[in-house]
Amino acid sequence: NAGVTQTPKFRVLKTGQSMTLLCAQDMNHEYMYWYRQDPGMGLRLIHYSVGEGTTAKGEVPDGYNVSRLKKQNFLLGLESAAPSQTSVYFCASSYSRTSGGAYTGELFFGEGSRLTVL
């Protein structure tokens, strides 16, 4: 059982290049999230998805696009990379709300993808 897998783990880009980060989960989770973490900072939510075909913006969505064509995969795209997007990117997934409405909130994280934009 792999859990949450991120690909690639490291990448160096030049300003203006594009790339896609792939997140795959094998836990049949409904919710998936993309966060970025800058040195010495907490995690900031970029985009999230509550199900196949549905995405929404988080705190810092500018410069990123996402897609959730399959339930198990959540893709994060950078169309024109900028040095300000140098960061470590974490994907997470979770169960949806219980039938009773209470949300347990446990997120399962990947190991991170370190992106450097020169």
Place this chain on the structure above:
Amino acid sequence: LAKTTQPISMDSYEGQEVNITCSHNNIATNDYITWYQQFPSQGPRFIIQGYKTKVTNEVASLFIPADRKSSTLSLPRVSLSDTAVYYCLVGDPTDSWGKFQFGAGTQVVVTP
């Protein structure tokens, strides 16, 4: 939006108890409080979760007062390996889709 406030850092010696308090004034009625631990170069990992009163597992205890506007994570007898950043997380009460936002976290440093 639900916001959490934690101390930026805490220092401790091995064998001591560490208590980290998180404030979350806008917590929703049905939301749980969850704490995560993050080591350098790793993703956060779940350590404990609770709704009210006290929860204890093999790693930590979580104390939640009746008004649920704060919570305290207690790490008993810490060791050097407990040096990490600890995040308090609650559900966003204005977003029924379960969007979660992390705060800045608390850097705990344990020294011999």
